[in-house]
Amino acid sequence: MHVFVTSASGFVGSAVVQELLSHGHTVIGLARSQASADKLKLAGAEVLHGSVRDLEALKAGATQADGVIHLAFNHDFSRWLDSCREDGEAIDALGSALVDTGKPLVVTSGVGVLSVSRAPGSTTPCAEDDPSPTSASQMPRIQSELSALPLAQQGVRVSVVRLTPTVHGKGDVGFIPAMIRAARDRSAAAYVETGDNVWPTVHRDDAAVLYRLALEKASAGDIAAVIGKSLDVSVNSLKKDEADAHFGRLAHFAEMDLPASSDKTKATLGWEPRQIGLLEDLETGSYF
Template identity: 40%
Template sequence: MHILVTGATGWIGSHLVPLLSADGHQVTGLARSDASAAALTGAGHGVIRGGLADVDVIADAAAAADAVVHLAYVHDFSDPAAQITLDRGAIGAIGETLAGTGKPFVFASGTPVGPGRPSKETDLGLDGALAARAESAQIALAFADRGVRTSAVRLPRSVHGTGDHGFIAQLVAIARSAGVAGYVGDGAHRWNGVHVDDAARLFRDALYSAPGGTVLHAIGDEGVRVKAIAESIGRGLGLPTASVEPAALGFLGMLQTMDHASTSTVAQDLLGWQPQGATLLDDIDAGHYFD
């Protein structure tokens, strides 16, 4: 297949694209920067220049592809509404272009906050701080009714591994600056996670065989208490661990006021996917977050 991947040089994309290439597929990546374009061409992949705002470029690239994986997302927490608008523009461009073709369209979303229990694939997550991106996922999934084989891969709060610059790396930076590895409240709230290699495999598996309208959770750790995460960071930095006010951790402090445990039953039962990579705590304890 000829597969269009947005975010092809990003954290998950850089692990997914080699899997697709190894299976004999032709990959074209949407590249906003010269560095991303050079990385793709250097690895023998195609390049379409543009960003998420370039909906006509995205639509044309989707029309030329046999399948689309949408991973790109601008994680600018200073203006989340603008990033949601960008994302929905790209989703609409891809979905409208693929309508009636039966082609696969796999996109990244996030696991919802569980309603007093670990969240499941059937939970919509249309309430609370993470609702806007869940609404975007519903817009994308609705294209299944218009002849697109859509599937959502919901990602946990931490997609971890060597080279990760996400939330765990940010918590490490905050702890190093503050001189203490902090957690919110009593630290009992849970943080879900998956190794980046396992996440990439689930996107590949969804692309190949997930039925239209499927929601999948990429979950390795269903829930690790945030206090345990802070303790692991403290060990790695040689710092004490303490409860702190949410503001001390910024956006991540707000996230720690909620419980993020999730299950991955559908991914395992429907696609036979199983997490194989290191656990979140093992990955932190391995030391690469402190280099």
Template identity: 50%
Template sequence: MHVFVTGASGFVGSAVVNELLSAGHTVLGLVRSEIAFQKLQDMGAEVQLGDVNDLETIKKCAIRCDAVIHTAFNHDFSKFKANCEADRLVIEALGDALAGTEKPLVVTSGIGLLRYDRLLTEDDKPAVSSEVLPRVATEEASAVAAAKGVNVYIVRLPPTVHGHGDHGFISILIGMAKTNGRSAFIGDGQNRWPAVHRLDAAKVYRLIVEKQPKQKVFHAVAEEGITFKDIAERIGKGIQLPTEGLEGADAEKHFSWFLHFASINCASSSQKTYTILDWKPTQVGLLEDIQIAYIV
């Protein structure tokens, strides 16, 4: 298959590109910089230089290919709502390009947007709208595309997709620990984060475009829930700083804008993903990877 990948030079996107190429597929990757252009070309992919918000360009790329995998997302949290709405427009444009075809459109969402006091499953839907939780815009746009007959799939990623080169949540927590002189968790730290290695997550995307199953939502979750306290303690041990449970103003001061994310409790099942896709994660777990890939 010839697959169009947005965010092709990103942390997850580049792993998806490599996974597709290794399986014998061809890739058209969208990148924003000349450096990323060369890197992707060296991997063996066809490359389109441009911005994912250039809707006419991404439509043309989608039409040219047999499948589309959308991994691009602007993680500048200072304008989070605007970025979520931009993602809505991208998904709508990709859906319009693929309407009337059977070509799969695989969209990236997040498990953290689900709000249920139990183990989450692939069949769960967001309990609130994007007016309450902006990231839900991604799944709302996917539903609109599906209503037009587009063959849409959703891959929900956990709060931490880990591995070498990650600048996401674990790196942020390490930076906060170094700044504040301690690693921290909130309350008793028993809120749980699911996790997956980027290379295992990439397999989920590939398997979806290859199998195109009836199930439309998948959880790229290798570990269903690791307590935030365990994560904080592993970070503290790695950088040789004390680990403390914080509450109220102390937690707000330590985590600042990240307080919401540090509070997320979204342990998640991926049983249907394992069974339907015959997905078998093989990479190291999060706590071990913190020692390997993050602590320097």
């Protein structure tokens, strides 16, 4: 299968590209810089120059492919609403090139979209069939799904991968490195209130396998304690109104409590994570 991948040179995207190539697919990756283009060529992929805001480039990439994996998303939290709206527009553009083709389109969302419908204090893991927000006003990030899922009625084999708040592994530049920087800067690691909130996590290589399977087949631990131990700094509990000063724009994620199950995904796609977990990755990987 010839697959068009957005954010193909990114942290998750580069793993997806390698996963696809190693299983006999060919890849054309969207690259907005020469450095990204060079990285894709070195990996063995073709290159389409353009950005995720270039809707015509997205249509062109989707038109020449047998399937699409859409990973690109602007995680600038200072313009979060715009980023979510723009992702919906990007998915609209990709989908318009695939209408009535029966080709697969795999888009990316987040497990966090289910947080607004969880009862306070619930310990039941979120699951794929749990009720989702029905409008972006409830949860802006749901716009990606709201744009994607109607395409299933227009002859597109669409599926959604909800990534965990933390995708970990070598080269991670997301929330865990931000937590480590905050701990270094303040000589203390921290958690919010009691620290009992739970995060789902996934290794980037396991996520890459899931994207491939979705393309081909689709119809808990104390993080702060590990960071504190690794940096040899104290581990402190913060009140909710103190979290912003410590974590900055990522404070919301630090206090997120969202246990999640992937049982349906495993049963439907035959996906089985095989990489180390986040805590072991923190202790033995490249984060420190």
